[in-house]
Amino acid sequence: MATLSFSLPFASELNGALRRVPVWSVYLAGVLPLAWILWLLAEGGLGIDPVKEIEQRLGKIGLQLIVAGLAVTPLRRFAGLNLLRFRRAIGVLAFCYVVLHLAAWVVLDMALLWSQALGDIVKRPYLTLGMAAFALLVPLAATSNNWALRRLGGMRWRVLHRLVYPAAVLGGVHYLWLVKAWPPEPFVYLGAILALLALRLGR
Ligand code: HEM
Numbered sequence: 001m002a003t004l005s006f007s008l009p010f011a012s013e014l015n016g017a018l019r020r021v022p023v024w025s026v027y028l029a030g031v032l033p034l035a036w037i038l039w040l041l042a043e044g045g046l047g048i049d050p051v052k053e054i055e056q057r058l059g060k061i062g063l064q065l066i067v068a069g070l071a072v073t074p075l076r077r078f079a080g081l082n083l084l085r086f087r088r089a090i091g092v093l094a095f096c097y098v099v100l101h102l103a104a105w106v107v108l109d110m111a112l113l114w115s116q117a118l119g120d121i122v123k124r125p126y127l128t129l130g131m132a133a134f135a136l137l138v139p140l141a142a143t144s145n146n147w148a149l150r151r152l153g154g155m156r157w158r159v160l161h162r163l164v165y166p167a168a169v170l171g172g173v174h175y176l177w178l179v180k181a182w183p184p185e186p187f188v189y190l191g192a193i194l195a196l197l198a199l200r201l202g203r
Contacts, residue, residue, distance in 0.1 A: 007080030015082045026086045030093035033061050034100070051108045058101035063175060063189055065094035066168050070196040078199070088144055091164070095141040098134055126177035133170035136163045168193045
């Protein structure tokens with residue numbers, strides 16, 4: 001089957017420059033938003049409800065990184081931009097932010113009241129969806145290392161890592177479900193996720 005592919009005008013120069021970017025610099029850049037949140041917290045710059053603000057910011061960054069990870073393959077296919085080297089770092093960072101988002105909710109919001117937290121997860125659909133998304137990301141994070149890749153073999157590893165597709169959709173719906181008054185932002189995220197997944201269907 002013929003595949004549709006394009007290249008950005010300076011894709012090969014850009015790819016050459018990207019090859020010189022060490023992967024650790026992506027991890028370093030990924031820590032900056034967290035450092036920014038902590039700085040704002042120390043400065044009292046998180047508004048009247050810092051707990052909600054921390055929770056929301058961490059969730060938003062987690063979702064943005066999930067979208068960024070989903071964009072890697074289409075960017076290579078349709079723009080000739082090769083970011084594959086950075087995909088694992090993007091995925092690991094996404095998981096870390098989702099864990100921090102969940103931790104902020106359990107520790108700061110629910111004050112470690114586990115039975116109440118579990119009750120809320122069951123009762124509130126947006127939390128059920130968020131938890132389902134998180135649960136799907138756990139095996140991906142656990143196998144995001146060379147040892148797991150060797151143990152599973154490339155084919156099974158790739159199939160397992162397709163769990164990121166439903167996880168992304170659930171994360172997007174979780175966001176859409178919790179907002180009131182239909183602001184455009186969650187629609188943009190969910191639309192981007194669905195569009196990025198649709199781009200894979202043509203393969
Ligand atoms: C892949 C997993 C997840 C993603 C991508 C995600 C993403 C998000 C996003 C984007 C927001 C909205 C931020 C904003 O309003 O600016 C949010 C809010 C929230 N999420 Fe998550 N989330 C995930 C999992 C979870 C889990 C597991 C829980 C807890 C069980 C959770 C609890 C919350 C809460 C309490 C809020 C704030 C609701 C409010 O504003 O009142 N999320 N999440």
